[in-house]
Amino acid sequence: MAYANQQLARQKLAHLVDFKLEDYTQTSFPDHTFDLIWAIESVTSTRDKIKFGREVYRILKPGGILVLADYFKVPNLFDKNNWLEKWRLTWSLAPIITHDEFVTAMESERMKFNKSLDVTREITPTSRRMYYASMAAAIPSLVYNRLHNTSHFGKNHYKSGIYQYKALRQGLWEYRLLRFVKPDEPEIQSPKKTG
Template identity: 30%
Template structure:
């Protein structure tokens, strides 16, 4: 929870940040609490395309999201249900995956170059930097396998 008083904001705007919340419902509930009546939640983030992955898919997803210090992505229908449970109305979801595909591919190509550069390009990097390279190396293959989407939610507090 935040220290903000309830009903303090007209808008809660979250871009690629809710994925970092360990409990997505906690975020949703807090957003609802701090919004004024009539306020809006707008968020753009990464979402899992299915509730359960097989072992190979799970490894690929873990290698990606853990490199960005994310525990797990929310499954889109469950996130939608969480918004409803909190009391949000007029919930709209737009799949914007095609808007990020090019960027994901370019990041993947960068990671291939870094990995090909071997020790010269990896020496002296921190564990976090290594995790970032691993993440961008796994993100695009996971996208190509249809394991995640990029979505935009808009919801209103009545």
């Protein structure tokens, strides 16, 4: 945060931008604060997607938009090498869910699904570069881990780039841009029937 704020001051942008470090499932922002929320490769880190959806609904203004770019598991495919789980554990991700599961979670919190765009092909070159960078980092990481007392996560983190690419090559995950809209008017609940 200190570095980010220093850069804002240096660029003379402090009057335009405000950085905050918060739990995005429970922020300090007032209700109906934002017209637009961007969530880029962040929601995969939370286990409770519904809680995220609830918070987005709360802090968006009516008619506000959530744009999300993230990884999603492709449904109904068998991962015989367990690449997704290995990637998840070395990249500190929550369980990777499908696009449909995520849409269902957001809709359960009254967000209206508006659009989905599969951009897997466009991100594949980056995924490949991450794979090669991880392969190049393997030997230096192993040497470093032998010489230093690093955490289990620290010792294995470099493997995430290998696992994600192997999973992508097998078609086990996709990268999507999603758009949700908060309705202009709150939904009116039907009275419960009795008798």
